[in-house]
Amino acid sequence: MIATSIKWTRHNLFGKPFDVVLSLLVIPGVLWLAYSITDWAFVSAKWGIIVQSLRVLMIGVFPADQAWRAWTASAIIGAILGAGLGCVFSFKPHHGLVLLLVPVLLLIVHGGLGNALPATGTVASTILGWALTSYVPLSRKVLPAAAFTGFIVIVAIMAPPGVGLWGGLLLSVLLTLVTSVLSLPIGILLAFGRQSRLSSLRIICTWYIEVMRSVPLILVVYWIWILMPVLAPQWGLADVARGMIGFTIFYSAYVAEYVRSGLQAVPRAQTEAARSLGMSEFDINRSIVLPQALRVVVAPLVGNVLDIFNSAPLVFIIGLTDFLRAGQMILANPQYGDRTFEVLSFLLATYFVIGSMITYAARKLEDHMATGTR
Amino acid sequence: MNLLKILTAGVFAAAAFSAAQVSASVLDTVKQRGVLNCGTDNTAPGFGYLNTTTGQMEGLDVDFCKAVAAGVLGDASKVKFITVTDKSRFDAVLTGQVDVVFAHTTIKPARESSISIDFLPINFYDGTGLMVKTDAGIKEFADLDGATICTTQGSATETVLTAAFKARGWKDSKVLTYENLEKLFSALNSGRCNAMSTDKSALAAWAGNAPKPTDYLILPDTLDKSPFGGFVAANDSKWRNALRWIEYGLFQAEESDITQANLAEKLKSEDPFVQKFLGVDGGYGKDFGLPDDFIAQAIKAVGNYGEVYDRNLGPKTKMYLDRKGTPNALWTQGGAIYSPLWN
Numbered sequence: 001m002i003a004t005s006i007k008w009t010r011h012n013l014f015g016k017p018f019d020v021v022l023s024l025l026v027i028p029g030v031l032w033l034a035y036s037i038t039d040w041a042f043v044s045a046k047w048g049i050i051v052q053s054l055r056v057l058m059i060g061v062f063p064a065d066q067a068w069r070a071w072t073a074s075a076i077i078g079a080i081l082g083a084g085l086g087c088v089f090s091f092k093p094h095h096g097l098v099l100l101l102v103p104v105l106l107l108i109v110h111g112g113l114g115n116a117l118p119a120t121g122t123v124a125s126t127i128l129g130w131a132l133t134s135y136v137p138l139s140r141k142v143l144p145a146a147a148f149t150g151f152i153v154i155v156a157i158m159a160p161p162g163v164g165l166w167g168g169l170l171l172s173v174l175l176t177l178v179t180s181v182l183s184l185p186i187g188i189l190l191a192f193g194r195q196s197r198l199s200s201l202r203i204i205c206t207w208y209i210e211v212m213r214s215v216p217l218i219l220v221v222y223w224i225w226i227l228m229p230v231l232a233p234q235w236g237l238a239d240v241a242r243g244m245i246g247f248t249i250f251y252s253a254y255v256a257e258y259v260r261s262g263l264q265a266v267p268r269a270q271t272e273a274a275r276s277l278g279m280s281e282f283d284i285n286r287s288i289v290l291p292q293a294l295r296v297v298v299a300p301l302v303g304n305v306l307d308i309f310n311s312a313p314l315v316f317i318i319g320l321t322d323f324l325r326a327g328q329m330i331l332a333n334p335q336y337g338d339r340t341f342e343v344l345s346f347l348l349a350t351y352f353v354i355g356s357m358i359t360y361a362a363r364k365l366e367d368h369m370a371t372g373t374r
Numbered sequence: 375m376n377l378l379k380i381l382t383a384g385v386f387a388a389a390a391f392s393a394a395q396v397s398a399s400v401l402d403t404v405k406q407r408g409v410l411n412c413g414t415d416n417t418a419p420g421f422g423y424l425n426t427t428t429g430q431m432e433g434l435d436v437d438f439c440k441a442v443a444a445g446v447l448g449d450a451s452k453v454k455f456i457t458v459t460d461k462s463r464f465d466a467v468l469t470g471q472v473d474v475v476f477a478h479t480t481i482k483p484a485r486e487s488s489i490s491i492d493f494l495p496i497n498f499y500d501g502t503g504l505m506v507k508t509d510a511g512i513k514e515f516a517d518l519d520g521a522t523i524c525t526t527q528g529s530a531t532e533t534v535l536t537a538a539f540k541a542r543g544w545k546d547s548k549v550l551t552y553e554n555l556e557k558l559f560s561a562l563n564s565g566r567c568n569a570m571s572t573d574k575s576a577l578a579a580w581a582g583n584a585p586k587p588t589d590y591l592i593l594p595d596t597l598d599k600s601p602f603g604g605f606v607a608a609n610d611s612k613w614r615n616a617l618r619w620i621e622y623g624l625f626q627a628e629e630s631d632i633t634q635a636n637l638a639e640k641l642k643s644e645d646p647f648v649q650k651f652l653g654v655d656g657g658y659g660k661d662f663g664l665p666d667d668f669i670a671q672a673i674k675a676v677g678n679y680g681e682v683y684d685r686n687l688g689p690k691t692k693m694y695l696d697r698k699g700t701p702n703a704l705w706t707q708g709g710a711i712y713s714p715l716w717n
Contacts, residue, residue: 052424052426052427055425056426056427056429056431060424061416061424061455062429063429064429070704107440107714121515152531162454164454164456192658204571219563222462224649225462225465227471229470229471230469233470239456239457239471242700271565296635316459317461317462318459318462319413319456319457319458319459319462319466320457321416321424321457325417326426328417328423329416329417329423329426330426331421331556332419332423333418333423333692334555334576334580334582334583335583335691335692338556340556358392
């Protein structure tokens with residue numbers, strides 16, 4: 001073991017004179033960096049501020065006595081995501097152990113059982129969902145319906161205190177979720193519309209897609225934010241709802257383009273064969289073209305979800321308090337002005353964890369989808 | 375942002391058109407709705423801030439929202455805080471999403487002349503100030519000839535400082551800019567700058583939260599005025615007047631020594647002015663379309679102006695902002711907080 005690692009080191013790090021110089025420069029540098037970061041993170045950083053403001057970072061101004069709604073919603077989100085993961089990636093007990101580290105860590109840092117409970121619930125439901133679809137293949141069949149029901153339930157649970165109160169990380173996640181779910185059907189319709197034989201429909205859809213793809217997201221969001229109360233004052237839509245509409249309108253165009261690339265990837269012979277069997281245009285699209293097209297574009301669509309999640313902080317412009325702005329809110333207080341690195345590190349770490357989970361899922365999904373065609 | 379402005383101009387034309395057709399005062403809308411939609415910031419400690427530990431909105435602007443809700447609807451809890459940003463606050467009130475905005479907005483002629491809004495009376499006087507290290511021996515702005523003064527990037531302070539240098543013919547003085555207040559403050563501490571310059575309200579907070587507040591001295595000079603006021607959509611004098619007199623009511627209450635604590639006692643007062651002011655006997659509310667006890671309700675909710683100030687900005691808060699000797703003191707104490715005559 002030691003012999004092989006010495007051999008590996010000599011071969012890879014000290015093989016040539018130039019490598020030796022580089023290694024001597026880089027290795028101490030990296031070690032020093034690692035030491036300073038560790039030293040800062042465990043000795044000098046004052047993490048108390050994160051623990052103190054955790055609730056605002058997670059759910060923003062959502063009323064404290066209604067917090068159970070938020071925790072229930074996050075448990076359902078966990079279950080759906082877990083179940084989705086289980087379809088492509090089998091659950092192993094050690095995954096559960098790693099996930100359980102989160103609430104344990106929170107328990108140690110926080111000291112209070114009450115604060116660790118929501119995280120435990122979310123992790124537990126994620127594990128349950130993951131295990132269910134891993135071990136009971138039959139459950140995968142009902143997953144889309146279950147996920148959609150879960151989605152409706154989340155909105156129903158979260159809505160009563162007022163949609164305008166959604167905030168923090170939960171807002172970022174819900175915005176991503178709502179946008180991803182709503183933009184999929186709209187995007188599919190637009191993609192078909194762009195290929196339609198009715199030229200009026202084709203022109204409208206093409207225009208829509210091209211306009212949306214050539215303007216910045218922030219403009220669309222702000223535009224909708226101003227426009228809705230003028231066009232429909234009687235609806236009194238909350239800022240959050242208008243933000244979601246803006247995001248959906250914008251990202252539908254992107255989804256449409258992804259789906260169109262999938263539609264074009266389906267061999268022409270497939271449609272011709274179906275037509276010769278006498279299937280109607282609608283049936284051809286529904287049961288021949290779309291399933292094959294979606295199979296190709298699942299991975300880019302998951303990437304699109306990541307894109308939505310990372311653009312979510314832009315809603316600050318219409319006065320929403322998403323995760324990033326909640327962090328800035330803490331820093332705006334001169335009392336905590338010297339905790340910049342603590343707060344920003346926490347934001348960075350959280351975004352990194354969530355973002356890398358999504359990319360990881362996308363990669364797994366891609367592998368899974370590719371197995372059939374190989 | 376320019377493209378945005380052109381696009382929005384069209385919408386406002388449409389909005390103004392539909393508003394002209396309806397032409398109901400916001401006051402009636404608020405009373406009918408039963409809830410006040412109040413636009414505030416949530417990242418400005420002392421003014422409009424979401425306390426990250428309690429999850430509650432707090433600040434001077436927030437208290438003004440509560441006072442309006444109490445005055446108009448008789449219940450301070452019937453207010454919905456809608457966050458507005460520096461970019462969105464004018465559009466928010468113009469499109470009717472909020473009824474009034476209290477968001478530490480500087481009153482300027484261009485804002486009232488080119489944006490279709492009307493300002494309410496000034497509720498806080500801020501200004502550009504300077505802070506130095508006490509041991510530097512600097513006592514006033516005139517001592518800073520040849521010094522390096524630091525401020526934040528892209529703020530108006532930079533222009534103000536350059537103009538002040540020019541006016542005094544200082545050739546060697548320099549302005550250095552930093553990205554944010556935190557970096558600015560550490561530059562002052564490390565000696566990179568002889569003085570840091572920004573809004574006086576921010577200076578006091580940074581000094582007060584330092585390990586040793588006496589290490590810092592805020593110079594008496596004010597280089598540039600920055601009066602804050604709330605605002606409403608233009609051409610709705612019914613709504614604007616109601617809000618103005620609620621605000622003046624808070625000023626007058628301080629002058630007449632009516633506080634949250636002694637309100638119950640004052641309600642029994644024999645003084646005919648106090649009786650009318652608080653709406654015990656007659657009152658001022660009816661003609662504004664408000665309940666006669668609107669001032670009593672506002673005081674019950676947030677206290678008089680002095681109490682609102684002390685709760686959010688005063689020396690006992692983390693903002694450490696003393697009113698004494700500033701325009702924020704009552705006019706009877708040499709300040710500029712002044713209510714017109716109630717009679």
